[in-house]
Amino acid sequence: MGVRDEEIVADGPSAPQVIFRPGSSCHAIFRRSYYNTYQTYGGARGHSCAPPTFCFAGRNCMNDRSHDFLKELLETPSPSGYERPIQNVVRRWATPLADEVRTDRHGNVIASLFPQQRTPSPMKVLLAGHCDQIGLMVQHIDAEGFLYVQPIGGWDITILLGQHLTVWSKTGPIPAVLSRKAPHLLTNEERNKVPQFQDLWVDIGARNKEEADQLVRAGDPLTIALGYRPLRNNLAASPAMDDKVGLWVVMEALRLLKDRERRVAVYSVSTVQEEIGLRGAATSTYGVNPHVGIAVDVCHATDTPGNDKKQLGEIKLGGGPVLFRGPNINPHVFDELEAAAQRLGIAYQVRGVPKATGTDANAIQISREGVATGLVGIPNRYMHSPVEVVHLDDLNQAAILLTEFCASVSPEMDFTP
Numbered sequence: 001m002g003v004r005d006e007e008i009v010a011d012g013p014s015a016p017q018v019i020f021r022p023g024s025s026c027h028a029i030f031r032r033s034y035y036n037t038y039q040t041y042g043g044a045r046g047h048s049c050a051p052p053t054f055c056f057a058g059r060n061c062m063n064d065r066s067h068d069f070l071k072e073l074l075e076t077p078s079p080s081g082y083e084r085p086i087q088n089v090v091r092r093w094a095t096p097l098a099d100e101v102r103t104d105r106h107g108n109v110i111a112s113l114f115p116q117q118r119t120p121s122p123m124k125v126l127l128a129g130h131c132d133q134i135g136l137m138v139q140h141i142d143a144e145g146f147l148y149v150q151p152i153g154g155w156d157i158t159i160l161l162g163q164h165l166t167v168w169s170k171t172g173p174i175p176a177v178l179s180r181k182a183p184h185l186l187t188n189e190e191r192n193k194v195p196q197f198q199d200l201w202v203d204i205g206a207r208n209k210e211e212a213d214q215l216v217r218a219g220d221p222l223t224i225a226l227g228y229r230p231l232r233n234n235l236a237a238s239p240a241m242d243d244k245v246g247l248w249v250v251m252e253a254l255r256l257l258k259d260r261e262r263r264v265a266v267y268s269v270s271t272v273q274e275e276i277g278l279r280g281a282a283t284s285t286y287g288v289n290p291h292v293g294i295a296v297d298v299c300h301a302t303d304t305p306g307n308d309k310k311q312l313g314e315i316k317l318g319g320g321p322v323l324f325r326g327p328n329i330n331p332h333v334f335d336e337l338e339a340a341a342q343r344l345g346i347a348y349q350v351r352g353v354p355k356a357t358g359t360d361a362n363a364i365q366i367s368r369e370g371v372a373t374g375l376v377g378i379p380n381r382y383m384h385s386p387v388e389v390v391h392l393d394d395l396n397q398a399a400i401l402l403t404e405f406c407a408s409v410s411p412e413m414d415f416t417p
């Protein structure tokens with residue numbers, strides 16, 4: 001591997017990939033804070049990523065276990081309100097890393113790291129990534145055994161036509177499809193009209209209602225058929241990148257922070273029910289009662305045809321994490337995030353939003369008497385579709401950035417705007 005004076009020692013969520021040898025040439029090259037986060041990436045794929053632009057060589061620099069964790073998140077169903085399976089995955093990941101992992105009554109999983117110097121009431125930093133994904137719900141089964149569904153979260157209905165789905169029933173996952181009449185058979189009126197959910201049906205292959213009733217009942221959730229596909233140049237496509245990549249970032253930051261010196265308590269939270277109203281962020285932030293809260297969520301990349309940069313700004317895949325500014329963002333948190341990115345030489349993008357954002361950052365900021373809030377975006381193409389596309393380096397960089405931010409926060413910092 002290309003980074004000098006390091007040796008591979010172990011591979012695992014709690015073990016660093018390489019050992020740092022004090023006094024080696026790396027010592028002069030890397031500041032310690034940089035190194036502590038950087039070290040876990042160099043060597044993961046057997047190549048060097050020279051700072052400050054590491055991970056931009058078009059290769060996947062993600063730690064292997066972390067990459068597997070991302071795939072597992074993406075391939076585990078989590079429609080809003082039905083997050084238990086994914087929270088099991090999160091608990092399994094976080095338990096060896098955190099000082100404490102607990103689940104609140106709403107279903108948020110809160111993985112905590114306390115400062116090494118324990119104090120009775122430390123400064124608290126909350127990192128939130130929502131684990132829920134948009135989905136569908138069974139409403140009605142007709143006499144022929146077809147299912148009628150309603151959306152969980154915001155769908156573009158035309159994108160659902162012709163998709164493979166999965167019904168997550170108590171009898172296990174059931175393959176299904178959603179479509180409509182063949183184009184030959186559509187009337188002109190049907191062809192030109194956007195269908196409504198009650199016009200579309202889900203086919204599980206059941207012979208009739210009786211057979212379907214034995215397998216499925218009202219309230220069962222559905223997702224698009226889940227699956228992760230790497231694309232060229234370190235891009236990847238999957239349903240529900242929104243917001244499993246944000247969840248991944250806050251849990252990867254937990255892994256990277258475990259061995260960093262910390263003067264504040266850090267709570268990495270897998271929040272529930274974001275897609276139906278930022279609900280898990282509201283309850284978990286109230287419960288943790290942090291001084292600082294940072295949400296990590298996908299944001300619209302504008303590097304595809306048809307997006308208006310004049311409206312949405314210029315955001316591209318692979319350009320690094322997006323730091324948001326505006327009334328939803330505490331200016332000190334933005335400044336500290338930007339300073340952390342500059343210290344590490346991490347590329348980042350800036351986006352302004354002149355109102356409350358549609359993310360967990362909104363609920364976090366107005367919890368109790370107010371929380372100093374930040375928002376880190378992961379550029380995402382084709383949001384709320386089965387083929388959301390992100391750049392894996394943007395995720396990595398976001399996790400490294402949050403790690404540096406948390407490690408640099410001190411209890412004396414005043415975040416009053």
Ligand SMILES: [Zn+2]
Pocket residue numbers: 242243275384
């Ligand atoms: Zn969303």
